[in-house]
């Protein structure tokens with residue numbers, strides 16, 4: 145008889161769970177017998193995935209949540225701990241793209257990108273970590289960055305910048321937990337292209353020419369990307385294996401890392417690595 149999955153019976157909290165990669169992680173976690181706390185800003189699609197997984201026999205709590213709002217994450221954590229008692233896995237996944245040249249985006253758009261992509265995971269950690277630290281059973285915090293955290297790209301600057309920040313946050317958080325709470329594993333997910341709505345739904349700046357070109361180019365790339373349910377299974381399995389670097393495209397991640405090393409070693413200007421394709 146095979147041994148039970150390491151996460152079996154534990155509680156998974158997933159932000160951005162109503163679509164794409166987050167929904168894939170939710171389905172994978174339910175398939176491994178986890179109980180689920182699902183959060184998303186889109187209340188209708190959130191209820192749809194909650195109903196789908198409840199119908200399979202999973203215990204699910206769905207909480208409409210804007211990860212940019214620190215108070216909403218505090219309320220999510222209160223609801224999760226009150227309903228289920230302990231959290232085994234926190235996946236800070238919610239994120240948005242943003243298209244257009246840096247000077248074509250409004251101050252509000254810049255702030256929104258940083259509030260969701262950078263401070264979203266921070267808000268999740270602030271809300272959940274104290275109670276995960278106090279519970280001395282093992283648990284895992286997973287922050288979803290991107291292979292974009294290792295590259296430079298024009299026309300998506302808030303996104304690329306935010307993912308560099310998310311990776312940096314996750315690296316530092318790993319060290320903090322190693323010192324303060326070694327029973328908490330910290331991991332960074334750096335996905336390559338996954339076939340989701342992230343570019344279709346991305347807000348853009350005030351120049352349709354640059355926005356439409358980016359949206360069209362990138363939508364084509366992700367449409368040919370990995371199935372989000374497969375990405376969800378890969379993320380769950382690598383988190384369960386205790387990995388720090390979690391990949392959906394291991395070769396793409398290796399290539400991006402090697403190019404970053406070469407770029408920094410060469411100290412050329414940011415055009416020297418050339419366009420990156422996973």
Ligand SMILES: NC(=O)c1ccc[n+]([C@@H]2O[C@H](COP(=O)([O-])OP(=O)(O)OC[C@H]3O[C@@H](n4cnc5c(N)ncnc54)[C@H](O)[C@@H]3O)[C@@H](O)[C@H]2O)c1
Pocket residue numbers: 159160161162163164165166183184185186209210211212237238239240241260288289290291292334335336337338339340341342343345366369
């Ligand atoms: N799809 C890819 O190719 C790819 C590649 C690298 C990294 N990522 C990262 O994976 C994560 C998930 O992206 P995806 O491709 O599944 O995108 P997606 O747009 O398909 O799904 C994102 C989900 O997050 C939700 N969301 C958006 N803003 C929110 C907010 N403020 N609060 C709560 N929920 C919010 C959306 O409603 C949606 O359900 C993101 O962090 C993204 O940057 C995706």
